[in-house]
Amino acid sequence: MATILVVEDEADLSNLIRSHLEADGHTIRQAFDGPGALALVAEQAPQLVILDWMLPGLDGLAVCRRLRQEHLMPVLMLTARSEEIDRVLGLEVGADDYVVKPFGMRELLARVRALLRRVELDTLAPDKGAAAEEGMAAQDGVPPAERPIVRGPLRINVADHAASLNGESLDLTPKEYDLLALLAAHPGRAFSRDFLLQQLWGYDYDGFDRTVDTHIVRLRKKLGPQGDAIATVWGVGYRFNG
Ligand code: CA
DSSP states (O other): OOEEEEEOSOHHHHHHHHHHHHHTTOEEEEESSHHHHHHHHHHHOOSEEEEESOOSSSOHHHHHHHHHHHOOSOEEEEESOGGGHHHHHSTTTOOSEEEESSOOHHHHHHHHHHHHHHTTOOOSSOOHHHHHHTTBOOOTTSOGGGSOEEETTEEEEGGGTEEEETTEEOOOOHHHHHHHHHHHHSTTOEEEHHHHHHHHTOTTOOOOTHHHHHHHHHHHHHHGGGGGGEEEETTTEEEEOO
């Protein structure tokens, strides 16, 4: 069960989405324009944002870019323009997924479930087969946030703050561990150096962009051939492919 923010200015559609998500067990907040969405995110810290592209005031792209500067929650974009999908999912906007209007509610719910599973919040309907496919070890009785993250031969034991590769434990510094865990928990998403610095070192950190780079270099070395999973995104930062 998650708190989900629905950002859509068409009230009928917003309410329809709301009723289906509520039937799925989620708590719904609604915003009807861009500034309202940003205010609600700051106030309610939703676990997922469903964001329409066409909004009055500040459009969905601008809202998504703003969210991406400070937040990790997945963003599912609603768009009427299938030709713009590359921009939506690309670094320019950084949404995690999209559905093209008009869409069916079953499709929307399936996307929502997949995104929540990815962030380990979908505890409502545990589907062990699908969870394993998403790279998460399904374990009864283990809080979702403490479940291991498994990406191929790499296993991150979140509960122990430890990682292993092909069953052999990796000798990581706390910051290397944090960096690996953050990237691997969000496969396919590009993170800027600034974002990583702020998340892992804090806003007060007085270092340089190179701090992230040097940690990435050391982390890749420790991961051996698997280090290639941490891709450099030119001009932006880093992404875990897996
Ligand atoms: Ca709209």
